[in-house]
Amino acid sequence: PAVDKGVDFANYFCTYAFLFHQKEMLSDRVRMDAYYNSIFQNQIHFRNKKETVSLYEALAGSIVMCFVAHHGQHRNRKHYCAGYSLLRSWENNVSGNVISGTYILLKFSNDCDLRCTKNGTDLGGICLNCGKKTVLDVGTGSGILAIWCAQAGARKVYAVEATKMTEHARELVKTNGVEDIVEVIEGSMEEVTLPEKVDIIISEWMGYFLLRESMFDSVICARDRWLKPNGAMYPSHARMWIAPIRSGLGDQKMDEYESSMNDWFGFLEETEAHYGVNMNVLTKSFREEQKKYYLQTSLWNSLHPHQVIGTPAIIKEIDCLNATVSEILSVKAQFSSTITTDKTRVSGFAGWFDVHFRGSRDNPATQEVELTTAPSTDNPTHWGQQVFLFHPQLRVNEGDAVGASFSMNRSKENHRLMEVEFVCELRQPSGKCLPAVTSKFYIE
Amino acid sequence: PAVDKGVDFANYFCTYAFLFHQKEMLSDRVRMDAYYNSIFQNQIHFRNKKETVSLYEALAGSIVMCFVAHHGQHRNRKHYCAGYSLLRSWENNVSGNVISGTYILLKFSNDCDLRCTKNGTDLGGICLNCGKKTVLDVGTGSGILAIWCAQAGARKVYAVEATKMTEHARELVKTNGVEDIVEVIEGSMEEVTLPEKVDIIISEWMGYFLLRESMFDSVICARDRWLKPNGAMYPSHARMWIAPIRSGLGDQKMDEYESSMNDWFGFLEETEAHYGVNMNVLTKSFREEQKKYYLQTSLWNSLHPHQVIGTPAIIKEIDCLNATVSEILSVKAQFSSTITTDKTRVSGFAGWFDVHFRGSRDNPATQEVELTTAPSTDNPTHWGQQVFLFHPQLRVNEGDAVGASFSMNRSKENHRLMEVEFVCELRQPSGKCLPAVTSKFYIE
Ligand SMILES: Nc1ncnc2c1ncn2[C@@H]1O[C@H](CSCC[C@H](N)C(=O)O)[C@@H](O)[C@H]1O
Numbered sequence A, B: 001p002a003v004d005k006g007v008d009f010a011n012y013f014c015t016y017a018f019l020f021h022q023k024e025m026l027s028d029r030v031r032m033d034a035y036y037n038s039i040f041q042n043q044i045h046f047r048n049k050k051e052t053v054s055l056y057e058a059l060a061g062s063i064v065m066c067f068v069a070h071h072g073q074h075r076n077r078k079h080y081c082a083g084y085s086l087l088r089s090w091e092n093n094v095s096g097n098v099i100s101g102t103y104i105l106l107k108f109s110n111d112c113d114l115r116c117t118k119n120g121t122d123l124g125g126i127c128l129n130c131g132k133k134t135v136l137d138v139g140t141g142s143g144i145l146a147i148w149c150a151q152a153g154a155r156k157v158y159a160v161e162a163t164k165m166t167e168h169a170r171e172l173v174k175t176n177g178v179e180d181i182v183e184v185i186e187g188s189m190e191e192v193t194l195p196e197k198v199d200i201i202i203s204e205w206m207g208y209f210l211l212r213e214s215m216f217d218s219v220i221c222a223r224d225r226w227l228k229p230n231g232a233m234y235p236s237h238a239r240m241w242i243a244p245i246r247s248g249l250g251d252q253k254m255d256e257y258e259s260s261m262n263d264w265f266g267f268l269e270e271t272e273a274h275y276g277v278n279m280n281v282l283t284k285s286f287r288e289e290q291k292k293y294y295l296q297t298s299l300w301n302s303l304h305p306h307q308v309i310g311t312p313a314i315i316k317e318i319d320c321l322n323a324t325v326s327e328i329l330s331v332k333a334q335f336s337s338t339i340t341t342d343k344t345r346v347s348g349f350a351g352w353f354d355v356h357f358r359g360s361r362d363n364p365a366t367q368e369v370e371l372t373t374a375p376s377t378d379n380p381t382h383w384g385q386q387v388f389l390f391h392p393q394l395r396v397n398e399g400d401a402v403g404a405s406f407s408m409n410r411s412k413e414n415h416r417l418m419e420v421e422f423v424c425e426l427r428q429p430s431g432k433c434l435p436a437v438t439s440k441f442y443i444e
């Protein structure tokens, strides 16, 4: 399907409406540096200078006559010529109007990009293009990425955000002096209308383990509607990784689960003794509920690199320019990892992701930036890693091969959450193979 | 308004669908004892014996002829004679049979309540009524109250529950041998249709500080549609209480708030230094957000009775038989409390509630049961108390009078949550009066 109709919008946005939550993201230095560098190390993408710019700059500040073909009566001058942001009103207004004059006055400044056109055709006399790019920031939040794009030289940035965070974004845009460039639009990306197509779509859409929140759907939707044919995506590529890990969390969660079941049996006895009702028939369901909660819910964790005990494997690669919703609805992969630590236990798998900023094919980034959420002591991110713990854990030795088929699907009840399944096999160097074990997890 | 259209149903039920949450409620001994005693100490309300019962019991097990006036042609017997709980199975069995005579056979057992009536009029010959009551349990959850009502002798219990918890309730009903009496119905109370009106409505509808969750609306709706004119409500009455308290939480929350603001200022500096964006314009909004979170959100707390430092006041009394939604949409009261401890501080107010089980006017409870959530070391409840902390706190002495006007309204965004305002004055025995202070709180 082109879109996933099951994705919830009503409740999804709640947390993003808090400055506290935006601040958490804005305090993630790894995340911030990656976007900052992808923009400012490739500033040329946002203000791509062309020859006309020298003429444009020579004319800056002066009043110039712009000859336009005679088209009959006209009401006022704004119908004839406009700087970029005026262009819209101009085009809109012009279409219904008869043009009567033969010349107009233009005042140039360094901040605008002017072109005397009618219906996309140059009107002769003057054709200026400073080469500045138009940008769409999908889910602008506080507006930070949009402001950076403006500072990097973009001509116009459409900053779309579904929550009331737009009010704060507008304030920030203003106090940072880019209000002529950044237009904050409140609404869901799927519903807003932009006045034009854009050269670049930038977005920080990545959830835990990349796809949680399913926000990339909205980026795809934005791309298909609003990106020019040769436009660029920021980031341009994304990958999902899996590796076997060891962790004390496995034992801890098992303890918690067992103590919860002990509580339950105490509860059964009390309820029968005091209130004459036998609830034992619910034990099975309660056990399932608790198993799901303690043992089958994947966990956020910031792992130490030492906890990774096997070679990481890529399970998904996404080309942001071409990916479709169908391709990310479900992720399926076979992967294999070689254990690199001797005499240890596989507690489970960890999943993480990275994204790359490579510009577009026609206009590749001079400085390719990578944002990785792999286990790291120096550069941890707020995404951490997503940890899937096995019960029981698996004894392994260096050289063993852990193979698994992985599949991830959206949860039936909430398409912004995920369900993951591993069918996991252990092959020892001797050739001995342990029977496959299936484990299911929920990314909540 | 008769109903509050703003009350959310889609998300409200989430937590109740977990056995873990139901278990938390079922483990609250004070809550459980109150309902248990209200039912079993007043068992007479559920199997209210009348004179006819002796005749009924004499006939139990035997086959009796029941004369019915001849009314010409008729399709099936259900038009002529019906026992209540047998009515359905009887209808089912009989409907396929042709009854040709002018009399019918009834087989009596101890479990049924039969009455030969037509359109409510006795048909003469025999009129039996074992006096067992019909009950509606609004929001039955695990089904516990419904099962107790059945065990206490009810003829029929309709147990309505919106969540999938119905599946568990059905299992419990069955393994506890009351499946002929308790009918578990999945659906929201507002939407289900019962086959008849009931004698008793029982429900555990109380949220934090009584009205949080606004579930009493659903009980009112059930009462207006399904309770017989002389029916009874379990509980029958409810009251809300307020008292001044002292608590270390006031200082703690203030510390947390201040440290959060310190973090913010560090964040501002970093963002300016590293990323060239000045976010100071958001300080005011961030401060408000954090104030709301740390200082204006009322807290759940299980207070020690010593923490109550003034006389408690009742701010609302609800007669469950007559209350309307309009009357509980908003709670307004003036109250005054005399400080009973010398040289202390008022950290704020605590709110709690109690409910009473008094039966109905025609049929008052022989043993009136009270369920109170007042501060208590011996009988704490899972409701605890709702704590509203003042900043700054107020120095007081024994004999001072704390007066306040209180108002509570439903939150605009979520009608199951509340907003509370106190306009608070301190009068010293000398007559000296401190200026009124207004404090706003959110019950989240
Ligand atoms: N379909 C959609 N339409 C509009 N906004 C969306 C959206 N899906 C997610 N968002 C918004 O996207 C933001 C993602 S968080 C990233 C915020 C900001 N760009 C930054 O980098 O700091 C959230 O504020 C969320 O409310």
Ligand SMILES: Nc1ncnc2c1ncn2[C@@H]1O[C@H](CSCC[C@H](N)C(=O)O)[C@@H](O)[C@H]1O
Pocket (backbone or CB within 6 Å): B013, B016, B017, B025, B026, B138, B139, B140, B141, B142, B143, B144, B145, B160, B161, B162, B163, B165, B187, B188, B189, B190, B203, B204, B205, B215, B218
């Ligand atoms: N309008 C409504 N219709 C049906 N069920 C409702 C309801 N409003 C609340 N509920 C249900 O009412 C229950 C309240 S909790 C009380 C559960 C049970 N009666 C006991 O005493 O243990 C929850 O399970 C909730 O899902």
